[in-house]
Amino acid sequence: MKKTMIAGAVGAFLAFGAGTAMAAAPDWGKVEGKDITAFYPGVSPLEWIQKGTEHGGARALKKGETCADCHSDEAGDMGKKMASGQKIEPSPIPGKAAFIPVKVQAAHDGENLYIRFSWKQPAASGAAKMDDKNPVKIAFMLESGGKVELADQAGCWATCHTDSRTMPGADDAKTKYVKGGSVAEGKFYDLYQWRSGENKGYNGYVADKRVMEGGNALVSAEGKKDGDNWSVVFTRKLAAGDGDVKLESGKAYNFGFAIHDDNAAGRFHHVSLGYKLGLDTDGHIKAAKQ
Template sequence: MTMKKTMIAGAVGALLALGAGGAFAAAPDWGKVEAKDITLFYPGVSPLEWIQKGTEHGGARALKKGETCADCHSDEAADMGKKIASGLKLEPNPIPGKAPAIPVKVQAAHDGENLYLRFSWKQPAASGAAKMDEANPVKIAFMLESGGKVELADQSGCWATCHQDSRTMPGADDAKKKYVKGGSVAEGKFYDLYQWRSGENKGFNGHVADTRVMEGGTALVSAEGKQDGDTWSVVFTRKLAGGEGDVTLESGKSYNFGFAIHNDNSAGRYHHVSLGYKLGVDADGDVKAAKQ
């Protein structure tokens, strides 16, 4: 190849990189980013309707007073997971050997254009149960909500998308996906959804409004994961700005945030979930994304 052709090829490559919306953005120095320890727990069959039912859930009264799920339960998530995974409560079909909880370290940073979210955790022992998702031993997803337009999003995190008539719930329609009551992207009443699948090694960017869709968002730049020994680490890079179905992130603001891991080739409701937290972009939050 002549020097002239080499220069042209390099220029074209640079333009393509710029046109990819920062797809080659460098990740932060994670050694300098504060990590937040969050315990995911196995929730069994505890949909939104259950947490609002005072005769079965003592925290229903606290919710009505404006308290959050994390206010009451953040320090006991692992214990709740043990009780539910064992079948003592809220699980009609317990899976022997199911991990009750997964401790996760969460880090966040931004560079003025992109948000970076890193999740790391140790792989729990396999249960030996039949594989629900043959293709993906692990999936991790997180959701963002802006402005509290979704009822209870400020208090319950992602629970506003979890309903007793959703698929894999006892007696539910197998075709019914997660949804938000009265959800509407046009009205800003939705969750912005991101997921990474280990077997496919692929990221997805969708949303949850009147139903869940896994694609269509334009904010996701990349999702990359790897397993080093018994430790997983997954990094999501998304633009601060977004299109339809994406939450636009602004410096100085906080956003409702929750995440979940499908471990052990699990699917549907058989995941581990976080309570509801706040992601602060140059602002106060349980997880803080400062500029690097």
């Protein structure tokens, strides 16, 4: 009798939990989307984009313009130049996709933020697998208040440096980092990643170094492939712990994402330019309450 009562109570609890989660998830068919091109960046670290003799946009950057202001409409063309080795890519991968069109949607329910990424799988290059465990990885980063230098203008590029691993001649142990980064001082990026082979989500940060775990905001990360189409949904709490960015209605946050396609690793990914994620306010991606 006791076993039956316990089993029934557990079943009711699980059913309630599942029902609550399903009720909280947004109807993606009713959520506005933003089409963003993730492109192959080659060897274009922060130091390169700031060097006027190599990057024509360095002058505009110094004047306060954003990378997206200049390049959002030509991201695909930039990816073609770099993936082919025509520009700033000393080790081109034959057949590497130059860019990936991605639809980004966001919504919240007052407690959680939901972000959905959807895209069509590009053709495989046939190159050797860098990450044999994970055919696809997708990550996004958030930054609050522009405390990271150039985060308002260059998105995630503030974490990409010439001495980071997989850059030509760099130390393989050197991760992404923020110059002068400090979680205690709020000078960091909040980092989230989903890995297809492991079917697992990660929540960390990038400050003086990249840390893949330890965050408290991630609730779930779920991905699926339907034919050639991927969709990945991250759910994270609006509230924040150490290394997490606190999200509030009426505010906008610096936002960028990257896709490691074709079993890629390190810098051989596709990246977005820097955008704004607005909660109940203006932004390139708008997260309205559902």
